[in-house]
Amino acid sequence: MAMKICMIGNSHIGALKLGWKQIRHSHRHEVSFLGVPGVQIRNLAIEHGTVVPTSDHSRKYFEKTLGAESIELDRYDVVVVVGCGLNLIGALSVTGRWRPYTLVDETARDDQTQFDLVSDRLFAEILSSKIRKSLANRYITKMARQGAARVLYVTTPLPSSEIRLKPQEDPVMDLVAGAHGPAVASLYRDAIEQVMGRDKVVFPPADVLVDGAMTDMRYSRGSLRLDGKREHPEDDMHHMNADYGALVLEAVFSRLAGAAGVR
Amino acid sequence: MTSDRRAPTPYSNLPPSRYWRSAVAEMHPLDMEELYSPKFRIGLTDRIAVAGSCFAQHVGRALRSSGFSVLDQEPAPDGLAPQMAETFGYGIYSARYGNIYTARQLLQLLHDCVSGTVREADFWMRDGRYYDAHRPSVEPKGLESLAEAMAHRRQHLGKVKAMLETTDIFIFTLGLTETWQDIASGTVYPTCPGVIAGTFDAGKHAFKNFDAEEVLQDMIEARRLLKAINPGMRFLFTVSPVPLTATASGQNVLVATTYSKSVLRAVCGSLYGKFEDVDYFPSYEIIVSPSTRGFFYEPNMRSVNRHGVNHVMRTFLKSQEVEVAGKSKRANGQKGKAQKGKPRQEETRGDVVCEEALLEAFA
Structure with missing residues (x-):
């Protein structure tokens, strides 16, 4: 069933837009993209069923990426919120000081000064709290309340597996790249599903991931900025390329096909 | 032969605060004066550690919100909502030790801190999970x-x-004399085994009601250990005005409460008299004075209401020459060593975490 889909997100929407170019010939969906990079994604208002820019900068991106001044939510079968600042590394920033016992290396467990131990239950609560308060969660909640027929959330890409090849000064990146990576990614995933609802969240397909915690570096190489022309800097470990975008879009479409008729 | 002119006695010409009639009976309880003359001043930059029974939570909050430097050695993780933080024991006292109801419990904690001892027997189970x-x-x-x-x-x-190594002032509120202990080791617990976790076993656990001599010796030993950790430490002791929720002493709970509070009050008096570095603040007297006719208590006649807490703290701050609004007359509003960032949200809330109140569920 062909659907009218609107994708709204930050810079990570670039990969999806480029991916759409690769696969659009095999789908009948009508897909629109609004990309507002960086912190400017905060400058949207959702009022009376319409998404509007609240700054000159975000207004510029409405024009540039969507070609419209606003988004009327009820004109779409599905609204897909992408990224919007919620990401694994940010959510795990608390681990710089507080960690559950299971995320402390056995060799460091006797070093009482390295991390403040928290229980697994509290750690899950910390993650959930961050997700509840995130812009992404606020947007999907508000859009669902204001007339969007269906809202999905596409998670921010996990960092590139290239982080394993470069020494990481950031302890959180180090955690994700290390032996505890799969465990933290799983906790993060569980927390997102618990807060947003399993049926609302689309994670990247398992085969683009490495250890469930990183994106295979094949998908971070050659990633382009939102303008679709300039590449991200070489040390960018967070933005993905068109191939990734195409695979994530297929996952979105597959989810929608599974729930066809749900409005 | 003696003159019929009356010679002055030690009770002649005393200030009004020394006579019951003028100090209490004819004085509105909110206006009582000279209840507390600090032995030593507590500065806004003095690092304060707070511990004790439930009532001590009010003390910690009030001091924080008045600009004192109340230590928080185990702060809540970033981003955790204040209420959730409190549920997990953060921000209630200066570390996550929870309520310390008895002098023996304090002494045990200090012994374990000094030795770093953690025993398997220190843990209880419930539903397959482990509890300290x-x-x-x-x-x-x-x-x-x-x-x-x-x-x-171990980390705690x-x-x-x-x-404790950085504490200038250790504020401790003595709460109870009754406790439950492990018969073999003598270890005491803040709650009866089986109330929150663990299993009560009459063959292993026994009720213990400390007497004044035992509490005094425990407090003297606790002070000795604290001074060994930090020779410059000074102490402010208070007695919780919160009555017992329940007693296992076999006596009426009012009688048991009077015993418990009398012992604790007497011990504080002894410590006050023995040591220059020990002060006593009469929060107990302020709340339970007959002149208040119980109006500082909630309808359950047990919990101290916010008016009572506020009055206690106002009295304390006034005696310490600190304005309630948080500006010091002495320190020109200087922020304390441990005060960083914005005020904590929990300061605006009045609830206290009290395991002892759980006993009511068993009433």
């Missing part, structure tokens, strides 16, 4: 494994020791 028997409420759902629970306790002891 010395602070069972700080992890409401317990911990996954014994190794994890022991690691948490290290944090408490670090806190």
Whole structure:
């Protein structure tokens, strides 16, 4: 069933837009993209069923990426919120000081000064709290309340597996790249599903991931900025390329096909 | 032969605060004067550690909101909502030791801090999860494994020791004389085994009601240990005005409460008289004075209401020459060493975490 889909997100929407170019010939969906990079994604208002820019900068991106001044939510079968600042590394920033016992290396467990131990239950609560308060969660909640027929959330890409090849000064990146990576990614995933609802969240397909915690570096190489022309800097470990975008879009479409008729 | 002119006695010409009629009976309880003359001043930059029974939570909050430097050696993780933080024992006292009801419990904590001792017997189980028997409420759902629970306790002891090493003023509210102990080891617990976690076993656990001599010796030993950790430390002791929720003494709970509070009050008096570095603040007297006719208590006649807490703290701050609004007459509003960032949200809330109140569920 062909659907009218609107994708709204930050810079990570670039990969999806480029991916759409690769696969659009095999789908009948009508897909629109609004990309507002960086912190400017905060400058949207959702009022009376319409998404509007609240700054000159975000207004510029409405024009540039969507070609419209606003988004009327009820004109779409599905609204897909992408990224919007919620990401694994940010959510795990608390681990710089507080960690559950299971995320402390056995060799460091006797070093009482390295991390403040928290229980697994509290750690899950910390993650959930961050997700509840995130812009992404606020947007999907508000859009669902204001007339969007269906809202999905596409998670921010996990960092590139290239982080394993470069020494990481950031302890959180180090955690994700290390032996505890799969465990933290799983906790993060569980927390997102618990807060947003399993049926609302689309994670990247398992085969683009490495250890469930990183994106295979094949998908971070050659990633382009939102303008679709300039590449991200070489040390960018967070933005993905068109191939990734195409695979994530297929996952979105597959989810929608599974729930066809749900409005 | 003696003159019929009356010679002055030690009771002649005393100030009004020394006579019951003028100090209490004819004085509105909110206007009572000279209840407390501090032995030493507490500055806004003095690092204060707060511990004790439930009532001590009010003390910590009030001091923080008045600009005092109340230590928080185990701060809540970033981003955790204040209420959730409190549920996990954060921000209630200066470290996550939970309520310390008895002098023996304090002494045990200090011994363990100094020695770094963590025993397997220190942990209780419930529904397959492990609880620190010395602070069972700080992890409401317990911990996954014994190794994890022991690691948490080991770290906690290290944090408490670090806190004590930097403490200038140790404020401790004595709450109870009644406790439950492990018969074999003599270890006492803040809650009866089986209330929050663990299993009560009459063959292993016994009721203990400390007498004044025992409490005094425990407090003297606690002071000695604290001075060994930090020779410059000074002490402010108070007695909780909160009556017992329940007693296992076999006596009426009012009689048991009077015994308990009398013992604790007498011990504070002894400590005050013995040591220059020990002060006593009469929060107990302020709340339970007959002149208040119980109006500082909630309808349950047990919990102290916010008016009572506010009055206690106002009296304390006034005696310490600190304005209630948080500006010091002495320190020109200088922020304390431990005061960083914005005020904590929990300061605006009045609830206290009290395991003892759980006993009501068994009434």
